[in-house]
Amino acid sequence: MTQVLRLETPTTLEPLLRQHHSHWAKLRRDLHAHPELRFEEHRTADVVARELEDIGYKVVRGLGGTGVVASLPGATPERGIVLRADLDALPIREANAFAHASVQEGVMHACGHDGHTVMLLGAARILKEMPQLPGTVHFVFQPGEEGGAGARKMIDDGLFERCPTEAVFGMHNWPGLPAGQFGLRTGPIMAAGSRFRITVTGKGAHAAQPHLGLDPIPLACSMVLQCQTIAARQKDPADPAVISVCMFNAGDTDNVIPSRAELRGTIRTLSSDLLQRLQSDIEQMCNGLAAAYGAQVEVTFFQYYPATINTPDETALCEAVIRETFGGARLHRDVPPNMTSEDFGFMLEERPGTYVLIGNASRGCAAPGLHHPQYDFNDDIIPAGVLYWVALAQRYFGTPGHQGPREE
Ligand SMILES: [Zn+2]
Ligand SMILES: [Zn+2]
Known part of the structure; x- marks a missing residue:
């Protein structure tokens, strides 16, 4: 020993x-x-x-x-x-x-x-x-x-x-x-972190009549992909950052379009400044996409630890x-x-x-x-x-x- x-x-x-x-x-x-x-x-x-x-x-x-x-x-x-x-x-x-x-x-x-x-x-x-x-x-x-x-x-x-x-x-x-x-x-030596929750609200409908509702799922999928674009294209590549969407919850069955989708995830960076910037980029992206679809979105961040x-x-x-x-x-x-x-x-x-x-x-x-x-x-x-x-x-x-x- x-x-x-x-x-x-x-x-x-x-x-x-x-x-x-x-x-x-x-x-x-x-x-x-x-x-x-x-x-x-x-x-x-x-x-x-x-x-x-x-x-x-x-x-x-x-x-x-x-x-x-x-x-x-x-x-x-x-x-x-x-x-x-x-x-x-x-x-x-x-x-x-x-x-x-x-x-x-x-x-x-x-x-x-x-x-x-x-x-x-x-x-x-x-x-x-x-x-x-x-x-x-x-x-x-x-x-x-x-x-x-x-x-x-x-x-x-x-x-x-x-x-x-x-x-x-x-x-x-x-x-x-x-x-x-x-x-x-x-x-x-270790990262700053925050967690986020994105709640997308559309309008539920029969799975066979999507035109009568407002499907939040494709919109939430776009948001997941855009999070990766923000991490890859909207910051200096020499300044490390991770955005991970780790939860995607929507719907209860296979023949109903739900009215709501919820995404949750984590951001990590090596500086608090970059963390703040990525948070505002995510918020702006979600608001823009939701407006384009005519849906509602609520984005909430939970501060975790500083770097x-x-x-x-x-x-x-x-x-x-x-x-x-x-x-x-x-x-x-x-x-x-x-x-x-x-x-x-x-x-x-x-x-x-x-x-x-x-x-x-x-x-x-x-x-x-x-x-x-x-x-x-x-x-x-x-x-x-x-x-x-x-x-x-x-x-x-x-x-x-x-x-x-x-x-x-
Ligand atoms: Zn530990
Ligand atoms: Zn520990």
Whole structure:
């Protein structure tokens, strides 16, 4: 279980990480077996709070619903950084048969937030045992990342007033990268997203008498195709965007023209500006087509998450941390951005910071991906994740790393 701990330079922390590894793996498997959906993370928050209290932290509960925060005071309390993990699981039926598979029918830790939580708990433990840092480290365990915008809720609930914060840092496991390697990039690393609903209203009729009605189905079909034209022809091809119509509902039987058709889908872009523009293009297209057909249309957008945009200085710092701690061979600089979305983008709208990927591929790159019913977090990477957090906190506040700078 310690293979990914092989470091570029031996670290004095290695024995400590080894000593706690089996405890962390046990904790992670306990969380995996007891997943909870967004804003229902009561047991998970209990486990996190208990572990933090055992280590000696004063714990704040209930921020943004079920969020948990603990702070390690630094010499200058007004200086602070947030290290963030997420607590929630997904409405997926787990297809694994191992001992720590979910006991909660239809709920599963398929995104590895169980692992994120434990790696941050590990960092809280190790940093507590080390000399005081010049600034404060806030360990933030947020609820509702999966579609609940829990990060936004914690901010609205006063996270940054309670925890003076200069910069924010997040981490997500990545099954597409080898275990214990890291991926990062400056600028957008995950996409902005919104969902839409298009309701087309025509006039129902007998299937054999379409001239007596106003069939919404061909009109809605045109709208689906035009969405693809907008994505392909109405924006700079070098600026990525996805428009996917994922639901098309109309009609109840095969011999009646329905009066209504409903389309639902998702837009993803790497900037909020492009997202806004595509939304107005879709609206304009729908209104124009509906007017041409003489039908009614209603277009509604539901804002999802902003893009997750890494700031240059903080990303350079994270790069240095990874190079010095793990060696350049374990760093994938400039990984391509991903069109998935992540609510850490809300924190990065408020403060500079960086979101990194940590490789999780235990069984090669064919390992089940995120949100797959056979996914599992790889416990081997826990020490690497803990060490990254510890080294980042030290380096951020200018404390010499535990192993000193690497000669390059
Ligand atoms: Zn997820
Ligand atoms: Zn996730």
